[in-house]
Amino acid sequence: MNVLVVGSTALDSIKTPLREKPRLLGGSASHAAVAASFFAPVQLVGVVGQDFPRRYLELYRKFNLDLGGLQRLPGKTFHWSGEYEINLNNRRTLKTELGVFENFRPDLPESYRQTPFVLLGNIAPNLQHHVLDQLRRPRFVIADTMDLWLNIAKPELLRLLRRIDALVLNDSEARLLTGLDNVIAALPAIHRLGPPYVIVKKGEHGSILSAPKGLFLAPAFPLAKVVDPTGAGDSFAGGLLGYLASQPGPVERNLRRALIHGAAVASFWCEDFGLARATKLARADIDRRVRALERLIRTT
C-alpha cells in the first residue's frame, strides 16, 4: 500500500569533526521518503525553491517517489547548516534559512488523499493538521516532532496528538512534553494525550515501542563507525512506516518488526553523509541487517 510523507525538503550543510559537506539533499521528508521507498510506493509532499538542483529531483525519481505533491516556488530552498561535536551525539545549528519553506502550505493533489499510511514529518503542527484535514480516513498516521514545536506551538501539537495513531519522538522530547525525567514513566503520560502508539528514539541505544499490548525494546544496529547521523531519525520513521505499508495483516502485529526494519535502515543512513549511502543501498542489504539484528537479540 502507498505511503504519504510530508515534511521539510532542504539543503543541508553539515560539518563533522572530520569533514564538511555543503548543500546536500536533506530535510525530514527527503530522508523519510527515500527510506520508505525501499518497501512501498511513496508520495512526497514538500516545497523547494528555484535554486533546488536538478540532480536532487533526479535522485528523488531514482527512488520512484511520486513528486506530484512537491511544490516549486519562487525563492530559495530551505537551507540548514549544522555542526556535530566530536562524538557525533550532540549537534548545534549554525544557520537556518527558511526560504520558500516560510510560506509552505502542504496542499495535497487529489491522488494523495486516499493514501492509507501517512508520515507527518517534523514540520509545524498547524501544517501537520492541514495535511490531516485533506486526508480521507487514513489507516495509520505517524507524526514526528521536535523540541521547537513543544516550545512555540504546544497547543497545536497537543491537539494533533489526539488525531494520530503514533507519535515518534526522542527521549529528551518525551521529557519536555511530559515534564517527567524518567522515559518509562513518561510513556503512559503521552498515551493520555492521545496516541495509542508511542515510539521513543534513543539513537545508538535503540528505541522503545509503547503499544496497547505493552512495550517492545528495539535494538539499534551496533556501528563501529558513524560518519553522519543526520536524517537517521527520519529514515527510522520512514523505514518503519514503509515496512508497515508493505505487510498484510493488522498494524499491531507488524509493529515490532517494523521497528527492527527502521533500525536497520537508520544504521545505513549513519554510514555516510546525507543520502549517499541510501543511493547505494539495496533492499537485500536491509533484509540482511534485519536478520543480523534479530540474531543480536536472540537469547539462545
Added chain:
Amino acid sequence: MNVLVVGSTALDSIKTPLREKPRLLGGSASHAAVAASFFAPVQLVGVVGQDFPRRYLELYRKFNLDLGGLQRLPGKTFHWSGEYEINLNNRRTLKTELGVFENFRPDLPESYRQTPFVLLGNIAPNLQHHVLDQLRRPRFVIADTMDLWLNIAKPELLRLLRRIDALVLNDSEARLLTGLDNVIAALPAIHRLGPPYVIVKKGEHGSILSAPKGLFLAPAFPLAKVVDPTGAGDSFAGGLLGYLASQPGPVERNLRRALIHGAAVASFWCEDFGLARATKLARADIDRRVRALERLIRTT
C-alpha cells in the same frame, strides 16, 4: 556449582534527591554475593572492621553466604558516602574512608580454592591477582574494575586482563581503557588485551556481550521509578555469574540468558536503597522478570 565473590564490603551513606540513608550495607562484594546467592552457593571474600554491625552479618547469613573468607580486623569498616544527581544517572563521591580496607589482603580459606566460578569484584588489580594466584584452575573468571584503577594501576590491570575469561565494565571505562570513543569499536581492542568475553554495562540502556561467536544486545528492565542505583552493576555481575554457575552445559551457551538474569536482578536492586529490595526478593520474582524481559525483546 559454587561461586566465589571477592570485593569490597562496606558501609554506604547514600544521598538521593529525595532521601538520605546512612551506613547501609554496601560494597561490590556484598551486592554481587547476595545477587549470586539467588542461583548458587556463594563464598564471600572481604574485610570488615570492629564497627561492622552484627545485623549485617546476619543479613549475609540470611542469604547463606559462606563467610569463611570474611576477615574481621581491628579498625573501621570501609565507609563510602555519595550523592546522586536529580536523574540518578550521575553520582559524586562525598567521602571515602578506607579503614581496614587499606590493609586488605584477600587470603582464601582452603575450602575456597577449588571454586569454579569466580567474580573478582571492583578492588585494586594487585588484590585481584592475589586471589587468582590462590585458585586451582577456576572454570570461569569474571573481573570488574573502575576508572580509578585505569588511572592509577593500569599495568597491573592490563596484566590481569590476560588472566581472566570475562571483563565487565561500563561504557565510559571502555573508552578510557581503549582511547576509542565508539564502544563498538572499543570491543575488539579490549579482546586484544586478553579477555575472550567482554560485557559492557550501559545502565538503563542495557548491556552488550562481546563473545567469540559475536555480539548479544541485552536489554535493561524498563523501570518507571529508580530509587537508588547503588550496587546495580555489582548485582548484575553477581546475578549473571550465579546463573552461569547454576546451569549445565558450556558457559558460552548460557551467557546470553545469564545477561538477562543479571539485568532482571539489577532492576530489583534499583527499586530500593542498598540491599533493602534484595531482602524481600524471591527467586520466583527474578524468574518472572526474566520472562518479562524475554517478551520485551521478542519481535513477533
